[in-house]
Amino acid sequence: MMLREMARFLEEVRPRKTPPSWWNMLVAIPLLGVSTSLFYSARSDWEVAKRQQITWGMVKTHEPSNHDRYGYSFTVNGHTFSGWTGSANHDLHIGQTLIVYYDPADPANNMPDDFRDAGDRGFAFGFWPILGSGLLALSIHLSRRGYVGGKPPESRLD
Numbered sequence: 001m002m003l004r005e006m007a008r009f010l011e012e013v014r015p016r017k018t019p020p021s022w023w024n025m026l027v028a029i030p031l032l033g034v035s036t037s038l039f040y041s042a043r044s045d046w047e048v049a050k051r052q053q054i055t056w057g058m059v060k061t062h063e064p065s066n067h068d069r070y071g072y073s074f075t076v077n078g079h080t081f082s083g084w085t086g087s088a089n090h091d092l093h094i095g096q097t098l099i100v101y102y103d104p105a106d107p108a109n110n111m112p113d114d115f116r117d118a119g120d121r122g123f124a125f126g127f128w129p130i131l132g133s134g135l136l137a138l139s140i141h142l143s144r145r146g147y148v149g150g151k152p153p154e155s156r157l158d
Contacts, residue, residue, distance in 0.1 A: 101113065
């Protein structure tokens with residue numbers, strides 16, 4: 001008896017299930033912003049890759065508490081420049097020499113990886129937010145399919 005009353009109460013209180021609104025696509029705006037940023041960064045890296053130069057640098061510092069990053073310095077035309085890298089792609093230690101790729105127009109723009117490879121990575125990662133946005137739109141479309149005027153298909157049969 002008590003269970004039957006509780007079930008009836010829940011049916012009365014439970015709101016009618018409605019399809020997700022297209023306003024939920026607002027979530028995709030930051031995702032598309034991330035994609036745009038990654039594509040722009042990739043394009044910039046590819047432009048630098050056309051003119052990049054290579055030199056030797058030396059690892060000077062190690063900050064394990066800051067994402068295990070390493071600081072390096074190198075010299076171009078008598079001027080010293082520096083940069084940071086993580087240890088994920090490189091087995092580094094202080095005093096070690098490493099190859100540094102830099103932009104001759106702005107040697108402060110440098111990295112221990114080829115700019116072409118960095119551009120390829122940015123371009124590849126840029127597709128994931130677009131895929132997520134597309135799947136969100138598809139999910140909303142499939143959820144709303146069959147609803148007319150905000151009413152589910154089974155309520156229109158009455």
